Amino acid sequence: MIIGVPKEIKRHEYRVGIIPSGVKEIKGSGHEVIIENGAGEGSGFSDKDYSDAGAKITDKAALFKGAELIVKVKEPLPEEYELLQDGQAIFTFLHLAPNPELTDVLLRKNIAGFAYETLEEHGALPLLQPMSEIAGRMAPLMGAFYLQKIYGGNGILPTGVEGVLPAKVLILGAGVVGMNAARVALGMGARVTVINRGIDKLQKIDELFNGRADTLPATSENIKNEALKADIVIGAVLVAGAKTPKLISRELVSKMKKGSVIVDVSVDQGGCIETTKPTTHDNPIYEVDGVIHYTVANMPGAYPRTSTIALTNRTLAYIKLLAGDGIEKSAKDGSLLRSALNTYKGKIILKAIEKSE
Numbered sequence: 001m002i003i004g005v006p007k008e009i010k011r012h013e014y015r016v017g018i019i020p021s022g023v024k025e026i027k028g029s030g031h032e033v034i035i036e037n038g039a040g041e042g043s044g045f046s047d048k049d050y051s052d053a054g055a056k057i058t059d060k061a062a063l064f065k066g067a068e069l070i071v072k073v074k075e076p077l078p079e080e081y082e083l084l085q086d087g088q089a090i091f092t093f094l095h096l097a098p099n100p101e102l103t104d105v106l107l108r109k110n111i112a113g114f115a116y117e118t119l120e121e122h123g124a125l126p127l128l129q130p131m132s133e134i135a136g137r138m139a140p141l142m143g144a145f146y147l148q149k150i151y152g153g154n155g156i157l158p159t160g161v162e163g164v165l166p167a168k169v170l171i172l173g174a175g176v177v178g179m180n181a182a183r184v185a186l187g188m189g190a191r192v193t194v195i196n197r198g199i200d201k202l203q204k205i206d207e208l209f210n211g212r213a214d215t216l217p218a219t220s221e222n223i224k225n226e227a228l229k230a231d232i233v234i235g236a237v238l239v240a241g242a243k244t245p246k247l248i249s250r251e252l253v254s255k256m257k258k259g260s261v262i263v264d265v266s267v268d269q270g271g272c273i274e275t276t277k278p279t280t281h282d283n284p285i286y287e288v289d290g291v292i293h294y295t296v297a298n299m300p301g302a303y304p305r306t307s308t309i310a311l312t313n314r315t316l317a318y319i320k321l322l323a324g325d326g327i328e329k330s331a332k333d334g335s336l337l338r339s340a341l342n343t344y345k346g347k348i349i350l351k352a353i354e355k356s357e
Contacts, residue, residue: 001323002032004067006060007039010074010297012281014042014304015311017071017092022316023053031323032056034063043308064088069327071319073311074298081105089327091319093117093131096342096353097243098270103353106343112327117268118241118350119318119340125240127318127340129176130310132265134300136180136236139263140169140188142294143232146261146285152292154259156231159189166190170226172218172247172272173236174201177265181234182213193226223247227256235264235272241342242352243270250274250288258290267295 003026005017016039018026023033033055037047047057064070064083072092076084078101084090087110094115096103106113116127140158147153147167160166169185171178174196182205185192192213194205202215216222227233227248233256237244244266253262253275264276271277275288278297285294300307322330322337330337331344342350 001068001326002034002066003069003071003319003323004034004063005036005039005055005071006063006080007036008042008073009077009079010301013074013298013301015073015301015308016040016043016045016304017073017312018316018319019043019308019312020045020049020053020055022312022319023050023055025316026320026323027054029320029324031320034058034067036060036063043304069319069323071315073301073308075099075102076105084109084111086110088112089114089322091116091315091322091340093268094342095268096350097241098268103343103348107346107348110346111343112331112341112345113343114322114330114337114340115241115342115350116315116340118342118352119337120240121336121339127311127314128238128240130314131300131307132176132238133180134303134307134310135265136177137184138299138302139177139181139234139236139265140185140190140232142284142299143169143234143261143263144188146292146294147231147259149259151285152259152287152290153261154231154257158185158232167231168229169193169232169234170195170230171234171236172196172223173238173266174198174205174215175236175238177236177238178234179205179208181236181265182209185232185234186212190232193230195222195226218247224252227252229257231257231260233260233262233273235262235266235276237266237272238269240352241350244272246272246274248273253291254289256289256291259292261292261294263294265299267297271295 089112144158149155158167
């Protein structure tokens with residue numbers, strides 16, 4: 001199979017879909033790899049690194065035209081829609097639920113859309129996990145940074161000092177993002193409350209952190225009470241492949257502390273705060289009713305070297321499997337990659353996308 005890895009064009013997205021050592025692995029399995037010139041520079045990999053590994057370096061148009069499988073980090077943007085070839089396959093973070101325009105393009109062009117974020121194995125989401133870990137660990141750091149008064153924050157130092165209480169952090173969700181956010185927030189010395197729908201994950205939080213984080217079930221009353229007291233709210237909710245439910249309304253945001261900070265990691269799937277809208281790394285925040293919102297849609301892209309290596313450590317085995325089995329076999333029921341398949345031959349395969357429309 002011919003695998004193409006284009007340069008990411010999302011604003012301040014420096015990650016790349018395959019690293020040079022991955023090219024060697026794929027070449028060793030009998031496949032060809034095409035890399036767009038400059039694709040790896042943001043993550044510290046030169047064109048020479050890729051050519052030495054056996055990849056062919058080319059431009060974007062030739063890559064899309066010649067590749068059977070496109071491997072990316074982020075979803076195709078409008079500028080790339082016309083480059084997609086009819087019947088091609090793509091393997092990337094698609095996040096189709098809040099993006100009907102891209103969904104329509106994939107259906108119209110009969111694209112086999114395999115999404116990292118919906119690939120499930122043994123009840124886990126192995127390709128989403130490394131980026132969720134990074135985004136989760138970043139979230140309290142971003143929240144702490146924007147609590148500074150110069151950015152509109154309330155001026156509370158999250159760590160506190162002797163005689164002064166630290167900031168209060170509310171985390172909505174106890175999955176991979178929430179777990180990692182709690183780890184860093186507690187490490188900073190903040191007071192942490194985690195709210196989650198299932199009790200099992202709250203028990204895990206309690207055991208992991210020896211009771212240092214308060215835990216509450218996800219009721220509307222608990223969310224309201226804790227949001228009103230919080231200095232930082234971290235949205236860490238995930239419904240695989242579907243739009244994220246709105247847990248905090250616009251009305252509740254208007255009643256939150258002035259200068260508090262929302263970091264909605266759920267933004268890729270629409271966000272769990274009603275006032276969430278995607279932002280970029282060069283313009284990451286906006287204010288609603290005195291509350292600062294940090295809602296960057298590709299948070300791990302700020303640390304591309306770490307993020308690229310962590311991601312490709314996980315994706316490589318599945319890329320090789322997809323290339324080895326071929327698209328048709330990978331799309332069949334019973335295939336390990338079937339759960340990653342969102343669109344195929346002009347049809348929506350993942351039902352969660354239909355429910356989100």
